[in-house]
Amino acid sequence: MTGFAAGTAVRVRDDWPETRGPVHIRTPHYLRGMRGEVVRPLGAFPNPEDLAFARTAPVIPLYHVRFDQPSIWGEGRSGDEVVVEIFEHWLEPV
């Protein structure tokens, strides 16, 4: 695990595992491929993608990540933001 510090620019992986079979994903569709900034680390938790299928779940760091709200939807008020919990394996440094 690399570990992202607060303020790190990140991108959510543009991956769609749901197209490859049954999954349980906690990364919302609307953020796939989006750029954001780490607000702060939130600790580490067993990966829900494994827990949901009763598999052994590795403990993975979780981050609060901030995204520019109008950039996501192409509408909205400049300066508004969306803050979301994202697991580390869904994030890549920009």
Next chain:
Amino acid sequence: MNLLETDSAALLAAVRRVLIAKGVLTDAEIADRIAKTEQASPALGARMVAKGWLEPDYRALLLEDGTKAAETLGIMIRGAPPLGVLENTPLVHNLVVCTLCSCYPRAVLGYPPFWFKSAAYRARAVRDPRGVLAEWGTLLPDNVRVRVVDSTADYRWMVLPQRPAGTEGWDEAQLAAIVREGDMIGVTVPDGARLREKTLYPER
């Protein structure tokens, strides 16, 4: 039969029977969890908010570790997901949603209101938060940023609203009485004048 079209009460009963038959859960554990959930209500969160308004040290604890702040008041969080507290300021207004399902800080707010679980709220809060707020009668000054917090994983989030003007000198119980469920989700903000309408909310 399509699982998604199954009668939900029948599905719940069937899943419950299977979990008990497999020894994953017992009837007593399920009853205990239901009892704990039913004990919780927005009055717990309101008490935390009121104490946070009165005591700077408690406010700091709320923002640093919501779970610990709840447990300080005897609200048991153990076994529930960690609690995060989001502070409204003169420049930032927080709005909580769970777009993926209906994650909610049940330990401090009780059962979520029906609309929190609706597809309409979940879709619109994240895309048109200002439109949603306006429908609740929550009009923010132009210089206030909206921060939508989408509860997607292991935390549960509640909002620490701003203490309204006109509440100077109030004690904790008086302050707690004006804090509603919606204020701690972020669709509304507390209003000092609401104390006059307290008969509308006799349970607080």
